[in-house]
Every structure is written in C-alpha cells, then in structure tokens.
Amino acid sequence: MKRLVFAVLSSFSLAACAQPADGTPQAADGGQKISVGSSAPAATKPIAVPAFASGTPEARVRDVLKALNPRIRVDSIEPAAIPGFRQVVAGGQVVYVSDDGKYLFQGSLLDIVHKKDMSEAALAKVRGEVLKTLPxxxxxxxxxxxxxxxxxxxxxxxxxxxxxxxxxxxxxxxxxxxxxxxxxxxxxxxxxxxxxxxxxxxxxxxxxxxxxxxxxxxxxxxxxxxxxxxxxxxxxxxxxxxxxxxxxxxxxxxxxxxxxxxxxxxxxxxxxxxxxxxxxxx
CATH class of the missing domain: 3.40.30.10 (Glutaredoxin)
Structure with missing residues (x-):
C-alpha cells in the first residue's frame, strides 16, 4: 500500500529520521555526534534557491508546499508532462502538484510512447546536480x-x-x-x-x-x-x-x-x- 499523503509531505524534511526538530544531528545509538566537516557543507543546502515570479504556477506550488510543511527544501519545480501540473523534486522524491495548488500525487509517471520513467529522469537530473557539489x-x-x-x-x-x-x-x-x-x-x-x-x-x-x-x-x-x-x-x-x-x-x-x-x-x-x-x- 502506498504511503498516505501526510507521510509523503512529512518526508520532505530530509533529516526527519536522523535529526531532531531543531536540526541538531542525533546519534542513533544515543551517543554524541563528532564535530567534523564544514559548518555548512554544500550538500546540506539546496542546489539553488528557486526564484519564481509572483503569481506563476511554480510560485503557487512552492507556497502551497511551504504551507503544508515549512521545513520543506525544494530542489526543483518544473512543468510536468501532464498539462496543468508541476513536477517537484524534494527530499529525494518526486511529486506532482496541480498548478492551482489543489491536488498532489506521488508515483512514477511513465511516458508510454518513449518507454521512459519521467519521475526517475527528474530525480536523476537532481542527483547529477548534487554529485557536482561533491568533490x-x-x-x-x-x-x-x-x-x-x-x-x-x-x-x-x-x-x-x-x-x-x-x-x-x-x-x-x-x-x-x-x-x-x-x-x-x-x-x-x-x-x-x-x-x-x-x-x-x-x-x-x-x-x-x-x-x-x-x-x-x-x-x-x-x-x-x-x-x-x-x-x-x-x-x-x-x-x-x-x-x-x-x-x-x-x-x-x-x-x-x-x-x-x-x-x-x-x-x-x-x-x-x-x-x-x-x-x-x-
């Protein structure tokens, strides 16, 4: 059975399982996290902060998702292959949100003619951008x-x-x-x-x-x-x-x-x- 939409939305917070609400890294075994690495590593930030003109479908979708989960960190919002929907990549997942912000669904979007998984292609594009930040x-x-x-x-x-x-x-x-x-x-x-x-x-x-x-x-x-x-x-x-x-x-x-x-x-x-x-x- 597919996860409920609530679970989908809550999972947009990338560190939900590994970190408490304040963002402090949490040890799975009850120990303390070692202070290593830079204080703001590149891969903990969005690839780029999306800037959408007010009133556009992208801005509307972003605002709707922020209202559902203020901690959401969106990597991309692009027109979906389905008319009237935007394709959103966030938290290692792909979801589709209607341009009016009323509907959301999650799942693989398949291009039957070209035999292509559009959702995987969208996620692969983001993965490629993330990998570029990792020397x-x-x-x-x-x-x-x-x-x-x-x-x-x-x-x-x-x-x-x-x-x-x-x-x-x-x-x-x-x-x-x-x-x-x-x-x-x-x-x-x-x-x-x-x-x-x-x-x-x-x-x-x-x-x-x-x-x-x-x-x-x-x-x-x-x-x-x-x-x-x-x-x-x-x-x-x-x-x-x-x-x-x-x-x-x-x-x-x-x-x-x-x-x-x-x-x-x-x-x-x-x-x-x-x-x-x-x-x-x-």
Whole structure:
C-alpha cells in the first residue's frame, strides 16, 4: 500500500529520521555526534534557491508546499508532462502538484510512447546536480589500470552485508574497466558507532586500506578530522537513497543496489548503447 499523503509531505524534511526538530544531528545509538566537516557543507543546502515570479504556477506550488510543511527544501519545480501540473523534486522524491495548488500525487509517471520513467529522469537530473557539489577528492576511489571504461559512484556503509559483498569483488570490477568512487552513507545515522567508524576511515592516511579493513571487521584506528562524511550522508538522502549500496552513474542515473561485476558491466554497456541511440538516429 502506498504511503498516505501526510507521510509523503512529512518526508520532505530530509533529516526527519536522523535529526531532531531543531536540526541538531542525533546519534542513533544515543551517543554524541563528532564535530567534523564544514559548518555548512554544500550538500546540506539546496542546489539553488528557486526564484519564481509572483503569481506563476511554480510560485503557487512552492507556497502551497511551504504551507503544508515549512521545513520543506525544494530542489526543483518544473512543468510536468501532464498539462496543468508541476513536477517537484524534494527530499529525494518526486511529486506532482496541480498548478492551482489543489491536488498532489506521488508515483512514477511513465511516458508510454518513449518507454521512459519521467519521475526517475527528474530525480536523476537532481542527483547529477548534487554529485557536482561533491568533490572527487572526497571520494575513496578504486580505479582500474589504465583508462577506465566506466565510472560508478557507490554510496556505501561499512557494516551492511551487500556493501561488503560488493567490496569483496572490487578487484573484479576494476578488471572489467570499472572505476568505483565510494561515498559515505552510515545507515545508522549521524553520530552512531557506524558513523564514527566511517569518519575514522575517511580520516585515515590510507583511506582505501582503512575502508577495506573496516569492511572485513579489522580494526581501524579511531580518528577525527574535517571529513565529507556528513555532507555525503545528507547528499544520499537528497538523492533518494533507500538502501546501501546505492550505485549511480557519475551524472546521477540510478543503476541499482548490489550488482555482481558482470551484471554491472552489462548494465553500463546497455546504458551507453541507449545514450548512443538518439545520436545515431538523428
């Protein structure tokens, strides 16, 4: 059964599960959040503050959503493929609101003729913009020898089973020409033991070794520093993460959860072929 509209609206507050109402990061295990990272990381802010002329459908939809939930943080409002509706991306979700602000619905909007999920395309566009705010230097990169054939962004946790399974084959992904760019998403939340372990990984002198050790239950020396863990965690929420690992293309297209090396290679090759089709048919 789909969630009630109330749940949809309340979930627009991105940190509802991880933070109390005052915005203070909350530890899932009752501990205290480590003070790391910048005070206002880019990925905790909107991509851009939408500015809509008064009286436009976009402004009306924004005001309606703000009235329903003052904490809502909207990433985009654009005309929907359905006449009379705006397409809204907020909190890693896509909803559709009528231009008069009276109706709202959530769900995948499918273009039957072109066999395209319009909702996923809208979210992928926002994911791509979010990824641009996250520097490559802040990611833990496992690259193949030579020029990569493909690159994927993987939001990972050091405790989840499928994240560990994925990493156990990291050499196989690299052998297939796939570069893996890891970003942190501690599933237990900011301030949890899981979070503190991931901070230690990102603070390590050799982050690749530390990540491998953590995923194999080997001790990682406890350290604190200015890390991107908070920023990447918040980015994962904004990008609609529902579980780890989350595999994305570097421009924000969703590839899936765990995929074995051959399956991931096949999916990336398929995506390359799909992207080439419009150019070949032009």
């Amino acid at each position: 490559l230097a802040d990611r833990i990169v496992f690259a193949p020898v030579g020029t990569p054939k493909h690159k994927v962004v993987v939001l990972t946790d050091v405790e989840c089973g499928y994240c560990r399974k994925f990493h156990s084959d990291i050499a196989e992904y690299n052998k297939r020409g796939i570069e893996v760019e890891y970003m942190a998403f501690p599933r237990a939340g900011l301030g949890s033991a899981d979070y503190r372990k991931m901070v230690s990984v990102w603070c390590a002198d050799d982050r690749k070794k530390a990540l491998t050790d953590a995923k194999n239950d080997r001790a990682v020396p406890s350290r604190t520093c200015k890390t991107p863990v908070d920023m990447q965690y918040n980015a994962g929420l904004r990008m609609g993460l529902e579980g780890t690992p989350m595999l994305l293309t570097t421009d924000g297209q969703f590839l899936g959860g765990y995929l074995p090396p051959d399956a991931l290679k096949q999916r990336l090759e398929q995506l390359d072929a799909e992207r080439a089709q419009p150019a070949s048919g032009a």
